[in-house]
Amino acid sequence: MIFRARVEIRLRDGVLDPQGSAICEASRDLGFEGLSQIRVGKLIEVDLEAEDLQSAESDLRRLCDSLLANPVIESFEFAIGEIDTSTIDEADSSGAQAQVSGVEA
Numbered sequence: 001m002i003f004r005a006r007v008e009i010r011l012r013d014g015v016l017d018p019q020g021s022a023i024c025e026a027s028r029d030l031g032f033e034g035l036s037q038i039r040v041g042k043l044i045e046v047d048l049e050a051e052d053l054q055s056a057e058s059d060l061r062r063l064c065d066s067l068l069a070n071p072v073i074e075s076f077e078f079a080i081g082e083i084d085t086s087t088i089d090e091a092d093s094s095g096a097q098a099q100v101s102g103v104e105a
Contacts, residue, residue: 002049003056005080007064010041015073044068047083056080 011017017039024038046063050056057080069076 001052001056002047002054002083002085003053003080004083005046005048005060005078006054007044007046007060007068007072007078008041009044009069009076011039012075014074053080053082056073 001058019040024037025041026034027035027038047058048059048087050059060078064076065071071089
């Protein structure tokens with residue numbers, strides 16, 4: 001089975017976010033008012049093959065813990081679902097047209 005996941009990685013509360021601060025300041029300089037804080041994170045999309053949803057979640061959690069997120073300063077959450085391979089155009093091997101049913105993890 002093939003699964004697609006969307007992993008959101010964010011800085012933990014209390015960790016300074018210099019990129020977010022710079023964006024917030026630049027936004028004010030451009031005339032945007034009322035912004036009190038901007039935090040920047042990452043969105044990573046992953047396609048993976050696994051025997052079932054539980055195995056896919058386990059593999060993805062290990063990938064996040066060991067590579068995608070720095071557990072000291074970042075937290076992560078993901079949504080994962082099986083790709084409906086019947087909707088993938090054979091000419092499009094990237095799977096960009098696949099439908100994903102999300103399952104919160």
